[in-house]
Amino acid sequence: MFFVRQGPLWFRMTTGVLVAWGLIGCFMCLQQVRLGADAMRHATAYDRALYAALPNWYDPLFAVAVLSGLIGAVLLFMRRANARPFLIASLGATIVQFGWLFATTDIVAHKGAAETLGLPIVIVAVATFALWLVGNARLKGWAV
Numbered sequence: 001m002f003f004v005r006q007g008p009l010w011f012r013m014t015t016g017v018l019v020a021w022g023l024i025g026c027f028m029c030l031q032q033v034r035l036g037a038d039a040m041r042h043a044t045a046y047d048r049a050l051y052a053a054l055p056n057w058y059d060p061l062f063a064v065a066v067l068s069g070l071i072g073a074v075l076l077f078m079r080r081a082n083a084r085p086f087l088i089a090s091l092g093a094t095i096v097q098f099g100w101l102f103a104t105t106d107i108v109a110h111k112g113a114a115e116t117l118g119l120p121i122v123i124v125a126v127a128t129f130a131l132w133l134v135g136n137a138r139l140k141g142w143a144v
Contacts, residue, residue, distance in 0.1 A: 006079065006142070011133075018130055025070065053105075069086070072086030072090055076137065087131045091128060
């Protein structure tokens with residue numbers, strides 16, 4: 001019975017990795033707010049101009065995406081099904097953030113798809129996986 005309530009080892013390890021992922025995201029957000037384009041390795045003049053042109057809501061939306069993702073990951077690590085709304089908010093904010101960036105700027109044309117799309121795809125995939133995981137954990141009784 002104890003095993004079912006806690007979930008299998010892979011679940012506990014995965015949720016621990018999701019918490020670490022969330023902490024890294026929060027650190028990256030803080031770096032971007034603190035340093036702007038210089039938070040990126042080898043920031044170019046294009047990167048600086050792009051960052052300067054971001055709307056005022058872009059960094060706060062980034063903060064919502066990473067903080068809600070971290071809260072959701074911590075709640076999931078604690079086996080709480082109420083992680084779901086936080087993970088939904090994180091995924092939604094992430095999609096809006098990257099959607100705006102790719103729809104309204106020339107970043108893909110300027111830097112190429114290989115350089116610009118990889119990390120956002122991974123980020124959205126991890127957020128989607130976390131959302132699936134909380135649903136699966138709830139069905140199996142690992143999260144209440």
